[in-house]
Amino acid sequence: MRVSQQPGFVLHSRHYSETSLILEVFTREQGRLGLLAKGARRRSSPWQGMLKPFQPLLLSWTGRSDLALLIGAETEGAAIALDVDSIYCGFYLNELLMRLLHRHDPHERLFDAYRSALRALAGAAVPEIVLRIFEKNLLSDIGYGLVLDRDIQDNAPLVPEALYEYVLDQGPVRVVDSDLHRPPRGIRVHGESLMALALEQLLAPRALRETKSLVRAALSRHLGGRPLHSRRLYQHIQALRSRRGGSDSPT
Numbered sequence: 001m002r003v004s005q006q007p008g009f010v011l012h013s014r015h016y017s018e019t020s021l022i023l024e025v026f027t028r029e030q031g032r033l034g035l036l037a038k039g040a041r042r043r044s045s046p047w048q049g050m051l052k053p054f055q056p057l058l059l060s061w062t063g064r065s066d067l068a069l070l071i072g073a074e075t076e077g078a079a080i081a082l083d084v085d086s087i088y089c090g091f092y093l094n095e096l097l098m099r100l101l102h103r104h105d106p107h108e109r110l111f112d113a114y115r116s117a118l119r120a121l122a123g124a125a126v127p128e129i130v131l132r133i134f135e136k137n138l139l140s141d142i143g144y145g146l147v148l149d150r151d152i153q154d155n156a157p158l159v160p161e162a163l164y165e166y167v168l169d170q171g172p173v174r175v176v177d178s179d180l181h182r183p184p185r186g187i188r189v190h191g192e193s194l195m196a197l198a199l200e201q202l203l204a205p206r207a208l209r210e211t212k213s214l215v216r217a218a219l220s221r222h223l224g225g226r227p228l229h230s231r232r233l234y235q236h237i238q239a240l241r242s243r244r245g246g247s248d249s250p251t
Helices: 084-100 110-120 127-141 191-199 205-222 229-244
Strands: 002-016 021-028 029-037 057-062 067-075 165-167 171-174 187-189
Touching: 002 029, 002 067, 002 084, 002 187, 021 057, 021 187, 021 229, 067 191, 084 110, 084 127, 084 229, 110 127, 127 191, 127 205, 165 191, 187 191, 187 205
Parallel strands: 029 067
Antiparallel strands: 002 021, 002 057, 021 029, 057 067, 165 171, 165 187
């Protein structure tokens, strides 16, 4: 199989032999796949400095195996410039895609959401808001979408000021007064926060805080309990910064 001029991004790369690279890429129409970039590390390579994360690319390859052969690459516009903090968020998104997407499984809407998230991180957007929206879209696209519009017990619309317990892989159930003193069955979150996530309008601090706990728990179930390296790295950097007043990790 030969594929030409496919929009894509490099998620991760590693050295192969003395001159080549093995790439994990995310493409719009073919999904995630592995590519062997022969000679890419040579100074004379036309791909020198191009095959890196956050650089929009047009990729061409041949082969049907899990490791196809890269035969062409060119930039599709300038690299998306992320600052010191946002770049860790970008690596976090890349790791989520590598861990949760199957190879050769197209996710065109998710590709567009990923590209939009990178551009938002490079702009003036609040990183936490960008990540929560992308995580919501990722869960939906891989078949584990969150219920963000109704109480699963009676199908009643969510009440903004009501408190709910979000039972993972099921949905939100309204908490009554008699339930407040027992251990929760799920993630406690207000209806207003769930509705804000559905509308992608996470402006209130409580909505950001509650949806972060919810989405983290939902993702953890599908990550097999294994920690994310990008999150641990960011937390390590934040710990080093804490001496001068660091903030909580957006991931």
